[in-house]
Amino acid sequence: MEGTIKKLGQTEIYRGSRVHLVTETIQFPNGKRAEWELIQHPGAAAVIPVDADGKIIMVRQYRNATDGWTLEIPAGCLDHPGEDPLECACRELEEETGHQAKKMDFLYKFYSSIGICDEIIHIYVARDLVKTEQSLDEDEFVTVEHHSLDALLEMCFQGVIMDNKTISALLAYRYKYKL
Template sequence: MREEQKDFHVEDIEEKKPVKLIERSLKYKGSVLEVYDDYVDVGGHKTHWDFIHHMGASAVLPVLPDGKILMVRQYRHALGRFTLEIPAGKRDSEDEDFLLCAKRELSEETGYSSENWEFLLYVNTTVAFLDEKIGIYVARDLKKGEQHFDIDEEIFLEEWELSDLQELIYAGKLTDGKTVAAIQSYAAKFRNA
């Protein structure tokens, strides 16, 4: 005999907090993130958890007039290689509007601007220990300008068909989380639009 499945409501889970923060100690503060040692009580068991704070970021899926996606290829030190990504960058402050950040990043990394923006989704990149939240937008009717990326960046622009980007994802060759989420969400939402 099968038990009846209860209705699932996210609100029910969000109200229950099984972990109580006892103490948070800053261990490292860098230009992009802060690393903390959290001393927590998990149902009566006290332990230490790593916690990384990031002020958030924005990303843009830029759509060219012919429907191709404008991508950036840049070196990522953590992976030791170049990656193919959508343009993105961190917010300048905790309260900077995600869309304002997205507009700045599109301009800096690609040289393009747009007046036609649509919110696509938010993603939390690594929920086990990092609070980074990325707001992702679609930009259309792009107007070409000049790149003006940061002095420590070297960015190459590439135009891609949506289907080719999806093939790279399925082949395990395009693995950047925000980019995968953006491409697949865009394909699902706009493919037949």
């Protein structure tokens, strides 16, 4: 059912360094109102780095949400509202993997968790990589691994890789490039 939905107000609950939690008062077309919680996020960019052998460079890092180590494509938050997601993707590629790309192609973008968060993640494919050096933040502990697309997709279906941006990006990459 479509119609006019109005946001009547917003109350900030928490303001962190990366995310903000607000409640919003919403009025629906039938006149009823509701209070909805929303996590506000500046957005992010992620990249599928493809090496000269066609393998994908992945990063293994600790994630607090899982209380464990995860295997993911390199990614990071936009530094500020309005930052070009391509610049963010290039920065994160070099920081986390120690590579720059001569060619970066936009693949797609998506809401990370549309029911509760306004974060949009922009996905790129990096090719023609040049080795540089990792430049990790002081709170990042990242190891770099190279895997075939088939092996990574199998890890997704086995539940080894459970990160949504990585799973959807790998599937989109396979679909778009008919691999």
